Amino acid sequence: xxxxxxQTRRLTRPMIGExxxxxxLTPSRALGQNFLCEPGTVDKIVRLAGVExxxxxxxxxxxxxxxxxxxxxxxxQVIAIEADRYxxxxxxxVLETAGLAHxxxxxxxxxxxxxxxxxxxxxxxKVVANLPYNVSTPLILDLLRDQPTLTDxxxxxxxxxxxxxxxxxxxxxxxxxxxxxxxxxxARIVDTVSNSVFLPRPRVSSALLxxxxxxxxxxxxxxxxxxxxxxxxxxxxxxxxxxxLSALLTAEQMTAAGVDPTSRAEMLTPAQWGxxxxx
Ligand code: SAM
Numbered sequence: 001x002x003x004x005x006x007q008t009r010r011l012t013r014p015m016i017g018e019x020x021x022x023x024x025l026t027p028s029r030a031l032g033q034n035f036l037c038e039p040g041t042v043d044k045i046v047r048l049a050g051v052e053x054x055x056x057x058x059x060x061x062x063x064x065x066x067x068x069x070x071x072x073x074x075x076x077q078v079i080a081i082e083a084d085r086y087x088x089x090x091x092x093x094v095l096e097t098a099g100l101a102h103x104x105x106x107x108x109x110x111x112x113x114x115x116x117x118x119x120x121x122x123x124x125x126k127v128v129a130n131l132p133y134n135v136s137t138p139l140i141l142d143l144l145r146d147q148p149t150l151t152d153x154x155x156x157x158x159x160x161x162x163x164x165x166x167x168x169x170x171x172x173x174x175x176x177x178x179x180x181x182x183x184x185x186x187a188r189i190v191d192t193v194s195n196s197v198f199l200p201r202p203r204v205s206s207a208l209l210x211x212x213x214x215x216x217x218x219x220x221x222x223x224x225x226x227x228x229x230x231x232x233x234x235x236x237x238x239x240x241x242x243x244x245l246s247a248l249l250t251a252e253q254m255t256a257a258g259v260d261p262t263s264r265a266e267m268l269t270p271a272q273w274g275x276x277x278x279x
């Protein structure tokens with residue numbers, strides 16, 4: 001494995017199998033451990049993320065380093081945050097063997113609880129990751145809210161979660177995650193990914209989600225007020241807004257903000273939710 005890895009700087013299915021066996025690992029479903037084992041998919045992610053020499057990249061959940069290798073090989077300086085300490089000897093070995101360890105700072109920690117502000121400092125970062133699927137939506141939404149220097153994202157997520165985050169008003173999948181994301185950023189699915197590129201294979205389908213943070217926030221209402229209205233409206237998404245939001249706004253106020261009080265939550269764009277949140 002060492003000779004091939006130092007030459008190709010990519011992990012293949014047999015190499016991941018060998019690492020799992022040699023480091024006595026049992027991939028954890030709770031931690032979403034499905035490792036990428038197809039170099040072509042790694043290269044595609046790096047390309048779609050537009051990673052270039054000298055970029056600063058955050059990777060959440062590097063696992064055994066499949067994607068980390070691609071990012072570092074493209075010349076990025078990578079901070080890789082991994083929650084499972086049992087994976088760390090494996091990824092260290094991988095990066096050292098490939099001669100790319102100097103481009104990667106490995107942080108052992110839970111990305112949901114990390115002191116992000118200290119970690120990212122004042123620089124702009126790309127986030128490129130094959131995210132742990134069980135925390136991907138809260139992770140993306142919390143980091144968009146709390147860390148303005150994370151500007152561009154290319155992340156692999158469960159396809160359903162990605163579709164919900166990227167959905168536009170009126171679509172079947174449009175809901176709370178789509179509207180909350182719309183406050184901070186725009187998002188779209190740029191590709192889908194077959195289960196066959198992972199070891200072990202996940203039961204769900206995967207997609208690549210591109211997120212671009214708005215350079216200037218288009219909504220001037222405070223986020224907390226916006227989020228309260230959105231959650232309240234969607235909690236009764238079949239009802240008209242004049243009913244679902246009756247505890248927070250009158251029908252007259254909605255009309256004054258240019259929103260039809262007989263419409264339903266899923267019909268309003270983020271900008272319209274923003275107008276309501278200004279009242
Ligand atoms: N990037 C690797 C790849 O593509 O082969 C692994 C991706 S795997 C889908 C998700 C990774 O996230 C696992 O290595 C898992 O241990 C890690 N992980 C899960 N929850 C995490 C958390 N809260 N913070 C940081 N890492 C986490």
